[in-house]
Amino acid sequence: MTGKFFIREVDTADSEISETIEKLHRITLREDEVPDLLRGHWWLVYNGVGQAVGYCGLYPSYRYANAGYxxxxxxxxxxxxxxxxxxxxxxxxxxxxxxGWDWLFSDTCENPASANSLAACGFRMFEPKLPWNSNHKLALYWRKRL
Ligand SMILES: CC(C)(COP(=O)(O)OP(=O)(O)OC[C@H]1O[C@@H](n2cnc3c(N)ncnc32)[C@H](O)[C@@H]1OP(=O)(O)O)[C@@H](O)C(=O)NCCC(=O)NCCS
Structure with a gap:
């Protein structure tokens, strides 16, 4: 099943690419603002007929040195x-x-699918000294040492 999809890192300076991500963002996370697509690194997932069906991003961490988010x-x-x-x-x-980063971080909020995915990929929950999620009472914080 997984073989019919491929994931490609994309150049978000290309307006066609950024529009594709924005469109996917609108249908998957319509409540949230689209983050700055020119920061960090972005990927698109394509199905067997070349349609973009998923996206994700990786930012350098604002908070931790030599780490990504x-x-x-x-x-x-x-x-x-x-x-x-x-x-x-x-x-x-x-x-x-x-x-060459040492750590990856993320957070989830009322999202069991994402929490399961992070756990399956070896992430562990932790309690940051300064929680950053605005909904921090419900947030779970995750990290993985690379
Ligand atoms: C969250 C999301 C990205 C998961 O994508 P996906 O490709 O279906 O995820 P996976 O197939 O890798 O499955 C991940 C885990 O979700 C869990 N899962 C799948 N469907 C689920 C469901 N309906 N309820 C609870 N958990 C579920 C499974 O436990 C699975 O892990 P496992 O196979 O190791 O058990 C997708 O549901 C989505 O786009 N949701 C809306 C946007 C969003 O919430 N994004 C994440 C926050 S930025």
Whole structure:
């Protein structure tokens, strides 16, 4: 099943690419503002006929030195449950290692699918001294040493 999708790092300076991510963001995370797509690194997931069906981003951490932050991931509803989120975590982890980073961080809020994916990819929960999620009572904070 997983073989019919491929993930490619993309150049968000290309307006066609950024518009594709914005469109996918609108259908997967319509409540949230689109983050700055020119910061960090971004990937698109394509299905077997070349349609973009998922996206994810990796930012350098604002808070921790030599670390990255998994920002946003979304998969079109029809294609969920194929392990794509976990594949997108692994792709970003590989990039972070190539960049020589020591840690990856993320947070989830009332999102069991994302929490399961992070746990399956070896992330552990922790309590930051200064929680950063505005909904921090419900937030779970995750990190992985690379
Ligand atoms: C969260 C999201 C990216 C998951 O994408 P996905 O490709 O379906 O995820 P995966 O197939 O890798 O599955 C991840 C885990 O979700 C869990 N999962 C899948 N469907 C689930 C469901 N309906 N309820 C609870 N958990 C579920 C599974 O435990 C799975 O892990 P496992 O296979 O190791 O058990 C997707 O649901 C989505 O786009 N949601 C809307 C946007 C969003 O919430 N983004 C994340 C925050 S930025």
């Amino acid at each position: 998994l920002i946003r991931a979304g998969v079109a509803a029809k294609h969920r449950g194929n392990g794509l989120q976990k594949r997108m975590i692994r792709v970003r982890e590989a990039k972070a290692r190539r960049l």
